Amino acid sequence: MSLLVDAVVLARKDIRVELRAGQAFGSAAALAGIALILIGLAVGPQPERLRSLAPAVVWIALLYAALAVAERLEQIDRSDEAFTGLWLVLTDRRSLFVGRVISLSVALFLLQLAIWVAATILLDLPVRPEYAGLVLVATFTSLAAASVIALVSAVVADADRRSLLVPVALLPLLVPTFIAGVQASTALLDGRSSDGLLWTGAAAVEAGLFIGVGLLAYESAARPD
Amino acid sequence: MRAVSLNRGSTVSILARSVTKLFGETVAIWEMDLDARSGELISVLGGNGSGKSTLLKILAGTLAPTRGTVRTSGNPQPDRTIVGLVGHATHLFEDLTARENVELAAGLAHRRRDGALEQLEMLGVATHADRRVGDLSAGTRRRVGLARLLATDPDVILVDEPFAGLDNAAADRVAQALAVARDLGRLVVIATHDDQRSRSIATRSLILDRGRIHRTSPVGRLAPIGEGLAAG
Numbered sequence: 127m128s129l130l131v132d133a134v135v136l137a138r139k140d141i142r143v144e145l146r147a148g149q150a151f152g153s154a155a156a157l158a159g160i161a162l163i164l165i166g167l168a169v170g171p172q173p174e175r176l177r178s179l180a181p182a183v184v185w186i187a188l189l190y191a192a193l194a195v196a197e198r199l200e201q202i203d204r205s206d207e208a209f210t211g212l213w214l215v216l217t218d219r220r221s222l223f224v225g226r227v228i229s230l231s232v233a234l235f236l237l238q239l240a241i242w243v244a245a246t247i248l249l250d251l252p253v254r255p256e257y258a259g260l261v262l263v264a265t266f267t268s269l270a271a272a273s274v275i276a277l278v279s280a281v282v283a284d285a286d287r288r289s290l291l292v293p294v295a296l297l298p299l300l301v302p303t304f305i306a307g308v309q310a311s312t313a314l315l316d317g318r319s320s321d322g323l324l325w326t327g328a329a330a331v332e333a334g335l336f337i338g339v340g341l342l343a344y345e346s347a348a349r350p351d
Numbered sequence: 352m353r354a355v356s357l358n359r360g361s362t363v364s365i366l367a368r369s370v371t372k373l374f375g376e377t378v379a380i381w382e383m384d385l386d387a388r389s390g391e392l393i394s395v396l397g398g399n400g401s402g403k404s405t406l407l408k409i410l411a412g413t414l415a416p417t418r419g420t421v422r423t424s425g426n427p428q429p430d431r432t433i434v435g436l437v438g439h440a441t442h443l444f445e446d447l448t449a450r451e452n453v454e455l456a457a458g459l460a461h462r463r464r465d466g467a468l469e470q471l472e473m474l475g476v477a478t479h480a481d482r483r484v485g486d487l488s489a490g491t492r493r494r495v496g497l498a499r500l501l502a503t504d505p506d507v508i509l510v511d512e513p514f515a516g517l518d519n520a521a522a523d524r525v526a527q528a529l530a531v532a533r534d535l536g537r538l539v540v541i542a543t544h545d546d547q548r549s550r551s552i553a554t555r556s557l558i559l560d561r562g563r564i565h566r567t568s569p570v571g572r573l574a575p576i577g578e579g580l581a582a583g
Contacts, residue, residue, distance in 0.1 A: 128461070135458055143446045202444060210413060211442025214435060215460045215503050350413060 129218045136212070136225025140199055141232060150198035151233060154191030158241045161187045162248045176249040181311040184241050185304055188234065189271075192300075193293060195233050196275045199226065200283065209283075210350045223276055223344040227337065230272035238264040242311075251315065259314045259322050266329040267307040273336035274299045280348035302332050363424050363433060363506040363538055364388040365410060370419035372405050372562070379405040380416070381562040387540065389506065392533040394549035395542045397559035403542035404438065406559070407509045410540065411436035423507065435505030439512065441496030445485030449476060449495045452484055453502045460503035470498040473531075475524045490516045497525060507538045514545045526552050 144151055165183050169175050203209040213219060242260055245251060275296060282291045310325035367385040371378075380402045387393055395403045408414035409421060411434050423434060443452045453467035471477040474494040479487055484495060493516060500508065513529065514522040522545070530552045533539050543549050549556065558566040 132459055135455070139444070139447070139455055142451075143444060146446050202446065205445060206443055207438065207440035208442050208444050210436075210438075210440070211456065211499070212459065214411065214413065214442075215456050217461070 129221045129224060132216060132218065132221035133224035133228060136221060137228035137232070140225065140229035143202055144195070144198070144229075144233065147198075150191075150195040151237070154187075154194045154237060155240060157190055158184075158187035158237070159244055159248075162241075162245055166248050173250060173252075177251055177315055178312070180245050180249055180251060180315065181308045184238070184245055184311070185307050187241055188238055188307075189300060189304065191237050192230070192234055192271050192275055193296070195237075196230060196279050197289070197292065199229070200279050200288075204283070207350070213348075213350055219345045219348070220341050222348065223280065223340045224337075226276040226279075227269070227272045227340070230275060231268045234268035234271055235264050238268060254315075254317060256314045256317050256319050256322070259319060259326075260311060263307060263310045263314065263322065263326050263329070266326050266333055267303055267310070270303040270306070270329045270333035270336065271300060273333050273340055274303065277336055277340045277344065277347070280344060283348060299336075303329055306332070362389045364422075365507065365538065365540075366420075366422045367410070368420050368422075370406075370409060370416045370421060372402075372409060372414070373417045378562045380409065383419070383562070383564060385557075385564075387538055389536045389538050390533065391554045392529060392539040392541070392552055394546075394553035394556045395540060395559060396544070396546055396549070396556055397542075397565070400561075401559040402562040403559055404511050405562075407436060407438065407511050407540065407542050410434070410507075411509050433506035434509065435500045435503050435507065436509040437493075437496045437500050437511065437513075441492050441499075443484045443492060443496055443499065446483060448481050448483055449487065449498075450480040452495065453499045456499045457502040457504075460505075462502060462504050467498075467502055470502045471495065473501075473524070473528050474498050475521060490518070490521060493517065494521060494525065497528065501528065501532065505537070508532055508540070510539070510541045512543055513541050514543060514548055522548060 161183055165179060166176065169179065212222060216222065246253065278295050278299065279292060282288055282295060306325045306329040310322045310329070313321035313325060365385065365387045367383060370380055370383045372380040383406070395406060397403050405414065409416050413436065447455065449471060450467050453470055454464045457464045457467060468477055468480060471480050474497055476491055476494045476498065479491055479495070484492060487495065497510065497513065510529070513525050517525060526548055529539050529541065533552065541549060554569070556568055557564050
């Protein structure tokens with residue numbers, strides 16, 4: 127119970143810091159907007175083609191956003207050894223991992239919904255009842271991506287070439303989430319709800335797997351030295 | 352939620368035995384023994400590179416010794432709920448205010464969060480409570496860092512250079528806060544260059560030289576630092 131309570135306190139700290147600075151969230155949202163406008167201009171008024179491209183565009187923008195937000199939060203933690211201060215004071219250090227998963231999930235969930243709203247407007251996507259399923263897709267894919275990023279960021283936190291290592295290490299691990307997210311949202315845009323649920327389930331399994339690995343490995347992986 | 356002065360009847364001890372820390376071939380600490388217990392305030396003196404900061408990190412458990420053991424109240428791993436450290440870094444989040452930083456640490460240590468302002472007042476920085484830490488001077492940040500540590504109410508308080516960068520009035524406040532912690536039964540260990548100020552509050556002093564305890568003495572019988580040592 128203490129783990130969850132502390133994790134929520136830490137997640138609130140992350141969100142408060144990001145809201146106050148607004149750096150990562152703002153740059154990620156701007157990049158997503160630019161990507162959507164450019165793809166709309168490049169493809170032109172071809173609704174079918176735009177609809178088929180939209181999920182991939184949304185997800186590429188979202189992955190960039192995920193990296194930007196995670197990198198910013200890590201920088202904040204490492205500045206003035208604030209992370210060591212948290213490490214020393216916590217009874218259960220796994221709450222650092224769970225807290226980061228919560229804050230990243232919230233950020234990615236909100237970004238994903240915002241990007242979908244922007245995509246619907248900018249790419250003139252038709253609005254269907256199945257779109258409500260995107261909330262479920264956003265929930266589980268955000269959780270999956272957040273758990274992978276939180277774990278990998280902790281493992282390479284003290285590495286010399288961290289900014290290069292993080293995306294390289296994350297790429298293979300995020301591919302399943304990327305595929306599940308693109309396939310689930312494509313299915314929903316096409317009106318195939320059951321396929322959408324299936325791919326959302328795949329993202330949920332990945333989230334469960336990485337949260338489990340994170341709970342087991344985080345303390346030894348993230349120990350500051 | 353633990354009350355601030357709970358469980359002070361019990362004694363906390365640190366026992367370090369044959370502790371050695373090597374960085375490559377460089378000796379930071381060599382075969383050091385140390386016994387310390389609640390109610391003591393130990394001042395660790397010595398020149399730059401004498402091993403003071405390394406010793407504190409090993410006692411805090413954030414740095415593993417190359418050889419030897421450190422037991423905190425009999426436990427081979429320093430108990431995270433009773434050991435607190437302020438090193439050269441202050442462990443503060445720059446985008447949070449001083450008060451938010453203190454409350455965050457107190458909350459995570461399951462201590463009273465509403466005592467944040469008291470701690471900041473004791474160290475003379477309450478007027479900065481609602482300012483962003485990134486906008487504070489280095490000296491003020493150090494005091495906020497110490498307030499953050501004291502708000503977590505650890506049984507063992509480890510502070511590296513508590514008086515560095517502070518004017519006399521601020522340094523006196525810090526010395527007073529550490530003395531209060533000592534009198535409340537905490538074990539306090541400070542690493543410092545400020546021999547004179549540390550004498551006024553310490554119960555015992557150790558002088559380190561190249562990772563070894565060069566001299567140890569109850570306060571009042573310690574020769575001025577620098578005799579036979581490179582002070583700095």
